Every structure is written in structure tokens, then in C-alpha cells.
Amino acid sequence: MNKLFLFVPAFWLSVTICHGQRFKADDIQKHINFLASDDLEGRGTGTLGEIRAANYIAGLFEESGLQPAGTEGSFFQPFQVMVSVEGNPHQLIGRNVVGFLDNGAEKTIVVGAHYDHLGKGFQGSSLSPDSQNKIHNGADDNASGTTGLIELARFISKNDVKEKHNFLFIAFSGEELGLLGSKHFVNNPTVALNKISSMINMDMIGRLQDDKGIVVSGWGTSPVWGKLIPGIAKKQSMRYTIDSSGVGASDHTSFYLKEIPVVQFFTGSHGDYHKTSDDADKINLPGEVKIINLIADLLVQLDAEPSEPVFVAAGNAHSGSTVSNFKVTLGVMPDYSYTGKGLRIDGVTKARPAEKAGMVAGDVLIKLGGKEIGTIYDYMDMLGKYEKGEQVEAVILRGGDTKVMKVIF
Numbered sequence: 170m171n172k173l174f175l176f177v178p179a180f181w182l183s184v185t186i187c188h189g190q191r192f193k194a195d196d197i198q199k200h201i202n203f204l205a206s207d208d209l210e211g212r213g214t215g216t217l218g219e220i221r222a223a224n225y226i227a228g229l230f231e232e233s234g235l236q237p238a239g240t241e242g243s244f245f246q247p248f249q250v251m252v253s254v255e256g257n258p259h260q261l262i263g264r265n266v267v268g269f270l271d272n273g274a275e276k277t278i279v280v281g282a283h284y285d286h287l288g289k290g291f292q293g294s295s296l297s298p299d300s301q302n303k304i305h306n307g308a309d310d311n312a313s314g315t316t317g318l319i320e321l322a323r324f325i326s327k328n329d330v331k332e333k334h335n336f337l338f339i340a341f342s343g344e345e346l347g348l349l350g351s352k353h354f355v356n357n358p359t360v361a362l363n364k365i366s367s368m369i370n371m372d373m374i375g376r377l378q379d380d381k382g383i384v385v386s387g388w389g390t391s392p393v394w395g396k397l398i399p400g401i402a403k404k405q406s407m408r409y410t411i412d413s414s415g416v417g418a419s420d421h422t423s424f425y426l427k428e429i430p431v432v433q434f435f436t437g438s439h440g441d442y443h444k445t446s447d448d449a450d451k452i453n454l455p456g457e458v459k460i461i462n463l464i465a466d467l468l469v470q471l472d473a474e475p476s477e478p479v480f481v482a483a484g485n486a487h488s489g490s491t492v493s494n495f496k497v498t499l500g501v502m503p504d505y506s507y508t509g510k511g512l513r514i515d516g517v518t519k520a521r522p523a524e525k526a527g528m529v530a531g532d533v534l535i536k537l538g539g540k541e542i543g544t545i546y547d548y549m550d551m552l553g554k555y556e557k558g559e560q561v562e563a564v565i566l567r568g569g570d571t572k573v574m575k576v577i578f
């Protein structure tokens with residue numbers, strides 16, 4: 170995961186209530202040790218290590234009594250991915266792991282976490298020098314969130330309560346390559362999207378620092394988060410900061426763009442982020458137990474709400490890591506999986522230059538200021554050249570048509 174945050178002051182809450190042993194540090198350690206072991210070679214999308222992680226997750230979903238909800242009666246939902254390795258494009262198969270708790274309900278709550286990571290550094294986005302052919306274990310990113318997913322699936326399935334909702338647990342592949350697994354899921358859902366009540370995502374929940382607490386994103390995507398989370402955090406004596414946007418650099422974004430209320434949990438970035446040193450021994454186990462307890466409480470209370478959460482389009486996106494290098498941006502969420510010419514737009518942010526110019530999701534930006542856009546990287550290069558207030562011409566493709574628009578940065 171990679172992101173920029175707009176922090177608001179944290180709330181310090183001092184009541185401590187002990188929760189029996191719903192989640193044990195030993196279990197959490199066991200999952201993280203396996204997922205982040207050198208054996209799995211960093212779980213690069215489409216690699217054998219990732220397949221072995223998928224088998225592990227599916228095995229535990231089955232043990233918890235979940236039904237397979239991938240394709241062809243299996244827990245797996247495969248999809249094709251194009252990856253550039255040493256400059257040459259190659260096709261790989263990523264696979265989401267999907268398990269369903271069927272309570273015979275009308276609506277389903279989705280819980281997700283990505284389980285892929287950077288593998289041996291050949292798929293890009295490592296921050297370690299000389300990263301190729303070195304294992305990136307990704308203990309925090311995102312063996313920690315995957316572990317939360319496994320444990321919450323067990324808890325919800327085995328708690329002897331028949332909830333008012335069904336639950337769909339999804340371990341996403343291809344996140345590090347641009348949210349590809351979650352995007353594939355929302356475009357090929359195995360539970361109809363209009364039956365999905367909300368989506369809870371975990372990406373990097375293994376490095377809790379008590380003084381900083383947890384970052385909760387997606388707060389503005391439904392009033393339900395502000396209604397439920399403060400009380401639960403108080404009970405767990407957990408500090409938190411909020412980020413209202415539904416658009417960020419993890420898989421909740423894909424659901425938000427389909428107008429589903431989302432919330433995402435994150436313990437913050439650190440010096441080992443996307444490096445070969447993101448290892449299991451650096452995980453704060455008691456901290457992670459606390460976070461999983463908090464999310465378990467959230468699932469229980471969300472299920473018990475008298476009505477379904479209302480979706481709110483929470484506009485202020487801070488999407489992606491590179492935005493801070495530019496004086497201007499268009500306010501678009503690029504489609505990282507698009508391999509054609511130009512920049513395909515997955516979403517536009519309210520009241521930003523792209524929206525004001527009339528761009529909509531699905532448009533492909535092919536020219537900006539008279540210069541051709543071949544790839545997303547051309548677009549990023551161009552942004553660096555503009556100043557606030559500058560006016561340029563943009564050319565987009567919509568359906569079969571070419572449209573020219575005036576963009577004011």
C-alpha cells in the first residue's frame with residue numbers, strides 16, 4: 170500500500186476492557202510466519218509462492234466452514250495480468266481467494282485484504298536498492314491484513330451466532346500491481362454488487378504504535394463509520410486518525426468506485442515499507458490482536474444496525490504516492506490495469522480539474538497540452554510541467570468519439 174493522508178487530530182481514549190481470547194497472538198504469529206516466510210518468496214502475483222499462500226488461505230476458509238465463492242465451485246477466482254519483467258510484457262494468472270458465509274440473508278458484508286506482495290522484486294515497486302532476485306516477505310504488507318482476514322472469517326463462522334447478513338471474505342491478488350484483483354472482483358462479482366452492504370479492508374495492520382494508533386480511511390463514505398467506530402475504539406482504548414476519502418491505494422477503492430460504503434484500516438508507513446526488510450519479527454502481535462478485536466466488534470455492530478449503511482460520495486481523494494511531487498493534478502483515479510494507448514480513467518474526484526472539464530469514468534485521455542499520452546507515466550511526466558491556474562487542452566476518447574476539453578489546473 171502506498172498513500173498520502175490528510176490527518177485530523179487523534180482521539181485518546183482511556184477505558185480499557187479486556188476481551189477474553191477471541192484472537193490469540195500465537196495464531197496470528199503462525200499465519201504471518203508462514204505467509205511471510207522465505208519459502209513463499211514474497212508472494213509475487215502469479216508466482217508459485219503466491220499459489221501456496223492461496224492454498225493456505227483457502228484451506229483455513231474451508232476449516233472455518235466457509236463455502237467456496239470463486240469460480241467453478243472453487244475458492245479461487247483467477248484473472249489475467251500483464252506484467253513487465255526486465256522490460257518485456259508477460260501474461261500471468263493472479264487469483265483471488267473467496268469464501269462465503271451464507272446466513273440466508275439478503276445483503277452481504279465483504280471483508281478483504283490483499284495477500285500478494287512484491288515477490289523477488291521483478292514486478293516493480295520495490296524501494297530496496299538492488300531489489301531484483303531478493304525476497305520481499307511483506308510481513309506487514311500484507312501478511313498482517315491477510316491474517317486479520319483469516320482470523321475474522323474463523324470468528325464470524327464459529328461464534329454460534331446467525332448474523333443478519335452473509336459475509337464474503339476475499340484475499341485479493343494483484344494489489345501491488347494496481348488493485349487488479351479487487352478490480353477484477355467488482356467487475357466479475359461472485360455475489361451481486363447490489364447485494365453488498367459494505368466493504369471492510371485491512372492493508373498493513375501489523376505495526377501498531379500505541380501513541381499513534383490506527384488510520385481509518387473511507388470515513389466519509391457512509392455515516393455508519395462515524396456512528397460505530399468511536400465507541401468501539403473507546404472500548405478497545407485505541408487511538409485513531411481518520412481520512413474521509415474512499416479513494417486510496419488499496420482494494421477498498423475498487424468497491425468505493427462502485428458506490429459501496431468502505432472502510433480501511435492501516436497502522437501507518439515505516440522504514441521497511443516495500444523493502445526486503447518488512448519481516449515477521451517486526452510485527453507488533455499484541456497490537457494486531459487489538460486491531461482484529463476492534464474490527465470484529467465493528468462487524469458485529471454493523472450487522473446489528475437497524476438499516477443498511479448509506480453510501481456517500483466522499484470526494485476529497487488523495488490517490489497515489491506520486492501526487493505530492495506535482496503542483497497540479499487532474500483529480501482522476503487512473504486505471505492501472507489498462508494496457509491500451511492513453512490513460513484510462515477509473516474515477517474522477519468532485520470539483521477537481523478533470524470533473525470541471527467534463528471528464529467521466531471510462532474516458533481515455535490521449536493528449537494533454539498538445540502532447541500525446543502513451544502511458545500513465547507520460548501523464549505523470551506532463552503534470553510536473555504545469556502550474557496552478559494554467560489552462561490546457563485535453564483530448565479524450567469516449568466510446569468511439571474523440572472529445573476536446575479545456576482543463577484549468
Ligand SMILES: [Zn+2]
Nearest residue numbers: 170310311372
Ligand atoms: Zn499493501
